[in-house]
Amino acid sequence: MQKVATFAISILIAIGLFSALASRSEPESSTTDLAASDSLNYESYSEGINTVRFDANGNINYTLRAQSQIQYSAQLTEIEKPLIRLFQDGNPTWNVVADTGTVNHFESELTEAQVTNRTIELSGNVEAYSVDDYGNRTVVSTEILLVDPNTEILSTESPVKLKSEFIEQSGIGMLADLKTDEVILHREVRGIYEQQSN
Amino acid sequence: MNNKATKYCKLLLAGLVFSTSFGQRFYAQDTLNESNASEIPFEWEAEGQLTMNIVNNIRILNLQDNVVLFQGTLVIKGDTAIIEYDVPTGEFIKATVFGSPVNYTQQLGSNESQVNGTSDSIEFYSAESTGDQTVELSGNAHIESPDSTISCAVIVYLPSLDLIPSTTGPCAGTFSQ
Numbered sequence: 068m069q070k071v072a073t074f075a076i077s078i079l080i081a082i083g084l085f086s087a088l089a090s091r092s093e094p095e096s097s098t099t100d101l102a103a104s105d106s107l108n109y110e111s112y113s114e115g116i117n118t119v120r121f122d123a124n125g126n127i128n129y130t131l132r133a134q135s136q137i138q139y140s141a142q143l144t145e146i147e148k149p150l151i152r153l154f155q156d157g158n159p160t161w162n163v164v165a166d167t168g169t170v171n172h173f174e175s176e177l178t179e180a181q182v183t184n185r186t187i188e189l190s191g192n193v194e195a196y197s198v199d200d201y202g203n204r205t206v207v208s209t210e211i212l213l214v215d216p217n218t219e220i221l222s223t224e225s226p227v228k229l230k231s232e233f234i235e236q237s238g239i240g241m242l243a244d245l246k247t248d249e250v251i252l253h254r255e256v257r258g259i260y261e262q263q264s265n
Numbered sequence: 266m267n268n269k270a271t272k273y274c275k276l277l278l279a280g281l282v283f284s285t286s287f288g289q290r291f292y293a294q295d296t297l298n299e300s301n302a303s304e305i306p307f308e309w310e311a312e313g314q315l316t317m318n319i320v321n322n323i324r325i326l327n328l329q330d331n332v333v334l335f336q337g338t339l340v341i342k343g344d345t346a347i348i349e350y351d352v353p354t355g356e357f358i359k360a361t362v363f364g365s366p367v368n369y370t371q372q373l374g375s376n377e378s379q380v381n382g383t384s385d386s387i388e389f390y391s392a393e394s395t396g397d398q399t400v401e402l403s404g405n406a407h408i409e410s411p412d413s414t415i416s417c418a419v420i421v422y423l424p425s426l427d428l429i430p431s432t433t434g435p436c437a438g439t440f441s442q
Contacts, residue, residue: 249318256315261306
């Protein structure tokens with residue numbers, strides 16, 4: 068009789084321990100499920116993007132084309148194979164292409180002024196190119212480039228190359244103001260001027 | 266007939282190879298001279314910042330910190346530099362180097378003779394009238410070439426001719442032939 072009672076008590080203790088361990092592991096599995104669902108939490112997915120942005124005067128400020136777009140939130144959008152075309156006084160000036168890009172929106176777009184506050188960070192084979200009034204083509208190449216379409220300022224901390232008809236230059240870091248045609252390479256600058264003879 | 270044609274072709278080929286290698290050796294030297302100056306690339310380096318902007322259709326490059334300009338055997342070293350070129354044509358206009366002092370060196374011809382110079386600033390350009398490559402040393406200018414050693418306020422030097430066509434005094438030094 069005493070043996071049966073001891074055995075029964077042992078069984079009950081074992082069941083109690085097992086239940087306690089099982090209940091402790093459940094929250095972890097639910098946490099993992101939550102983490103997995105967060106990574107898929109995007110608001111919209113689109114293909115064949117073609118966006119036109121206008122300034123306060125009704126002129127085209129810039130256009131943005133992309134192969135596809137994933138909008139994660141009101142402040143963040145990722146784009147594939149973007150092409151940005153910048154305009155001045157209604158005329159196209161610079162084209163910028165890359166493998167991928169991230170569009171950052173500042174705050175919520177409550178007012179007209181805030182609608183235009185956005186920057187685009189481009190990465191992977193980034194090229195910005197332009198043809199001036201004399202037919203001279205300039206190409207800027209880098210791996211990462213921050214584009215502010217409103218101020219028309221391009222910036223990077225990465226190595227960058229600038230190539231025009233007779234001149235090729237390289238450096239580390241760049242700030243380019245496309246409106247004033249001023250370009251700054253931050254350091255370790257190299258350049259070569261070579262006129263091709265016919 | 267076939268043997269003659271083959272022999273002729275071999276001679277022609279040998280002649281082409283010989284003339285090509287001779288021509289390459291003859292023109293291989295990258296010493297600056299009047300006939301090929303525009304064909305030799307003009308290069309620059311700087312450790313610091315480069316600023317580019319446009320003023321009156323002239324693209325102006327400002328270089329900072331340990332600037333080196335070189336074209337063939339010509340080397341100019343200084344603290345800062347300004348390079349100018351014409352926007353419509355893309356043609357190089359001039360380069361001006363500033364330093365404490367600016368150093369200039371260049372090998373002359375194929376006989377390995379050398380010219381050395383120092384000054385507060387050096388301008389490098391092509392003379393408008395003749396197209397001669399010109400090195401103009403200004404401010405405490407001093408130059409040592411195979412034919413002369415001279416110090417002046419300003420010295421204008423033509424490397425392709427090893428010639429000092431003009432100076433601005435006071436000057437001191439010697440010319441030799």
